[in-house]
Amino acid sequence: MKRRIFAMLLISVFFVPILGACSANSNDPKEADLLALAPTAKNAGTDNESDPFGKKLDIEVMAWWPIMVNPDDEVMKFISKKFNVNFKVTVADFQPNIDHFAMRIASGDYATYALVPWFWISDLGAQYKALIEDGVAVNVSELAEKHHFINILDQLKQAEELGTKPIYADENGDFYSIPRNDGYPNPGLFIRKDWLEQLNLEVPKSWEEVERVLKAFVKSDPDGNKNIGLTLNGADDLGTFDQILTTFTGVHSMGWTKQSGQWTHKVLMPEFKEGVKFLHRMYEEGLIDKEFGLLKASNAREKFTTGRAGMIIHNANGIDYKDFIQIPLQQYKPDADVTLAVPFPSGPKGQVRSSGSPYGSTGILLANENEEVSVRMLAILDWLLTEEGTNLSLNGVEGIHYEMQDGKVLYNEEKWQHDFGGIEHHFIRQLIFPGIAKEKSPRVLPILHDNYMDVIEHGVREEIIGLNTNNTAKYGPKTEEVYTKWISSFVTGDADIETDWDKFIGEWTSYGYEAIVNDIEAFEAANAK
Incomplete structure (x- = not known):
């Protein structure tokens, strides 16, 4: 039985x-x-x-x-x-x-x-x-x-x-x-290196520089395929957006953080709101794929490897790079080349990036x-x-x-x-x-190795690990649903960041926020070293 x-x-x-x-x-x-x-x-x-x-x-x-x-x-x-x-x-x-x-x-x-x-x-x-x-x-x-x-x-x-x-x-x-x-985990920002060289541009070191490079890519459209700038996977969740937002908040994408001795969540930070404004601006300028909400990882890769996008946020390990980026891109165009933005572009919080356990x-x-x-x-x-x-x-x-x-x-x-x-x-x-294999393997490409070391040096980690309560099980899926709905709407302009932000916060916190904070405090006390 x-x-x-x-x-x-x-x-x-x-x-x-x-x-x-x-x-x-x-x-x-x-x-x-x-x-x-x-x-x-x-x-x-x-x-x-x-x-x-x-x-x-x-x-x-x-x-x-x-x-x-x-x-x-x-x-x-x-x-x-x-x-x-x-x-x-x-x-x-x-x-x-x-x-x-x-x-x-x-x-x-x-x-x-x-x-x-x-x-x-x-x-x-x-x-x-x-x-x-x-x-x-x-x-x-x-x-x-x-x-x-x-x-x-x-x-x-x-x-x-x-x-x-x-x-x-x-x-x-x-x-x-x-x-x-x-x-x-070591995602990275892949960029068409041959386009950078063709347009006499440097690898961007900040998100403001990324914005300028994307404008040049979209305007010049090097491969003549109606370039849409940065493509990303948004059909499953907003993890790729979260990579950018971490450079505004300095907080891991999971969101829970202790600020001034009190537990809170990234969505309640003013810096998070500024990050969402930046994403909306890029979307309005035509620099973020308009179809991001419909794209799975394979769809986004297909756009990047066929000259319709100049950048993609994607896993940067050897398997993913070789099979999903390098080979398809060179099949599409033999002289095409790709690089990674290393270090990961900085934001208002400086040189930080999200990294998991x-x-x-x-x-x-x-x-x-x-x-x-x-x-x-x-x-x-x-x-x-x-x-x-x-x-x-x-x-x-x-x-x-x-x-x-x-x-x-x-x-x-x-x-x-x-x-x-x-x-x-x-x-x-x-x-x-x-x-250790990512660090010691003699077969790892230098650019992938450098990206991994950048994650180790600048990655921010989860601040609470292993929390699993009735409240997280009950409210977690709903808060994720609310988060995805509102952030997607703010980026596309279907919701107004200034007038609708309090509605978003009100709905998000209504799903067990205070109960989960209590759970985190109890968990922290029980697992204190």
Whole structure:
């Protein structure tokens, strides 16, 4: 019965559209225990029962990934041999992976390890609690402590220090998943570089300069396709507008902020109103896509990569840049070029930009009748957090994917492309991300690396993490609906900022504002460090 109830919970949640190397002291006895467990090339793949990895086990992982993992992938073969496992990989795009996971759990036939996004965990939400209560999710804290997986324990400690414990741990403080440090979300302002050069313009450093560059783009229309300036995704939410508004408020896009010792929300700040006025002005000048409210991310990308827009705010990681920006743009026009505005254009609050939590997803270790399988999976994940494991995930297998010459990595491009698919890290890094690949990968383009470092240096973070109350559940969707309705109307001019602003504030605050502020104060007191 529990499984049937859990399946209903999963189905109700999963089919909602999406909005959107550790080291230790060598004298540490725990490290000595771990080293005793660790396999070597000499004994990996043997049938020696005295070897902790002598018995071959079946392991399956589920994750989202934009390309298929080849059956002859040399990195996966290396892992399989090193840890003596039959390693099965089930990958799909983001939403199909979530749907598949739901069906697998409901059927009782689930993988060894599966990645899920933070919004599914949803601050110890119903589905996650059901997994724990039914004994489907393994207590990772307990198992890692028992077997001295010090890198996993360190990963959990780091997640706790960054305020994620209310999201991923139970009331006893035990983690039933491994929060995956994806690195801070790093959207960027992409600009047609060839247009800048053609018009003898510099990359804009402020939003006032962005406005001037957009005027030049729209007026000259370099590709002759009726250029509409800045295009963006506004059909799902106003997250791209929020990137701009943060430069006016200095507050994270989630909005809750402590000002002069009191909790409030960005919409109540005068600076927020000034930011909305700026967006309206750009819209009236024909510099913001008139269809923004109808555009999903794919629609906005299509406009940018076919010469109808000169700028787009979009994710700036290697996968998105290569597959969604660079390749389509060059297919449209081979000599077209693109750059990023780094640092992100400044506003009245200076050099600030919105950045979320680096823990955007988590890996759940799913119970197996044979505990050896869970332990072996943790051993693999723990090793991936070491320097050797990190090198494998970023460069591949020495002698196959690369050679070392004079201290430099020289890639076998054909083999590297075959197994990495042109992405800056291998699929195996997806399983447990220590947040370093974006900084250390030698394959990351310099402009993407610089943008990521700009996020780290200038990003403003959420000021309250892990709040989940009856009031946030009850009022959150409605306040988001009111916010989207009014801000969209103010930008387009369907509502007047001066005469209608108080109506907006009145409606927005009517949905539990004071109750949520009380919840935040109580949450802050309960979780004070």
